Amino acid sequence: MHHPEKAQFTTPASRGFAGVDTWVFDLDNTLYPSDAQVWPQVDERITLYVMRLYGLDGISARALQKYFYHRYGTTLTALLTEEGVDPHDFLDFAHDIDHSTIKLDPSLGDAIERLPGRKLILTNGSRRHAENVAAKLGILDHFEDVFDIAAANFVPKPERSTYERFLAAHGVEPTRAVLFEDIARNLTVPHDLGMATVLVVPKVIDPYREAFEQEAVREAHIDHITDDLAAFLSACVLPEATRGAPGATHP
Structure with missing residues (x-):
């Protein structure tokens, strides 16, 4: 489109x-x-992080991720506020992507x-x-x-x-x-x-x-x-x- x-x-x-x-x-x-297919990879990594953190299936984690995004502006801000995650660990995980694209x-x-x-x-x-x-x-x-x-x-x-x-x-x-x-x-x-x-x-x-x-x-x-x-x-x-x-x- x-x-x-x-x-x-x-x-x-x-x-x-x-x-x-x-x-x-x-x-x-x-x-x-x-x-370049950069953001879809990052987005998927964030969903996976949320899945593992909360023990959720993919669909539920995706819904929670989007809720966090709309409420807090970024998923990281939400996880810092609600869970006190290590921001460096989160960023390293989210940005572990394939750059060949x-x-x-x-x-x-x-x-x-x-x-x-x-x-x-x-x-x-x-x-x-x-x-x-x-x-x-x-x-x-x-x-x-x-x-x-x-x-x-x-x-x-x-x-x-x-x-x-x-x-x-x-x-x-x-x-x-x-x-x-x-x-x-x-x-x-x-x-x-x-x-x-x-x-x-x-x-x-x-x-x-x-x-x-x-x-x-x-x-x-x-x-x-x-x-x-x-x-x-x-x-x-x-x-x-x-x-x-x-x-x-x-x-």
């Missing part, structure tokens, strides 16, 4: 990128497409490399997971650092404290930064803090993810929407006079 219209959108009042010196990227479902992405690597300024990853996952995936994509060397869930004291996006901790840890001036994310609600606080925001949506609906996570939300806290990150980033480094807003179409 495809999105009903091409997901390239920029509002007339959206921030551009002329003053941006820090480019911040979420990892999962942002820096790789759904056909991830393809090298030269166009994305080239586009990220040419961005002027710093590049950082901000993820609700682990540093190890981010580094493994980025290495397979061929883009790891373009990033200065990874700010992961452990660095956030296991408080996930979209909590305001996580973004504030990230900005402080890396000395990022939010009004000179842009965040690329695949979930619209994770861009609300960054926008309020002064960051430019880009929502990255899939070209094809991914059946392994919730529908709301893939929606091309057109709200005030979303400056830009794209379903082709490499092309969007390539447009960002063209001369301002020739590019205008990258990949933009107006309503």
Whole structure:
């Protein structure tokens, strides 16, 4: 199932990128497409963790996992709150996946490399997971650092404290930064803090993810929407006079 219209959108009042010196990227479902088959593996590992922790069958564990996700935002937050699990053990288990399905992405690597300024990853996952995936994509060397869930004291996006901790840890001036994310609600606080925001949506609906996570939300806290990150980033480094807003179409 495809999105009903091409997901390239920029509002007339959206921030551009002329003053941006820090480019911040979420990892999962942002820096790789759904056909990389990363998230389905992670999702299945989380279900298996819940099965073993509670002694449940697969269907019951899946239902509990989804309940946790909707109530707490992440399964890890739920298990920390309700069971006091070791977060490092959980993350190591959840991210023990087959990386052979991830393809090298030269166009994305080239586009990220040419961005002027710093590049950082901000993820609700682990540093190890981010580094493994980025290495397979061929883009790891373009990033200065990874700010992961452990660095956030296991408080996930979209909590305001996580973004504030990230900005402080890396000395990022939010009004000179842009965040690329695949979930619209994770861009609300960054926008309020002064960051430019880009929502990255899939070209094809991914059946392994919730529908709301893939929606091309057109709200005030979303400056830009794209379903082709490499092309969007390539447009960002063209001369301002020739590019205008990258990949933009107006309503």
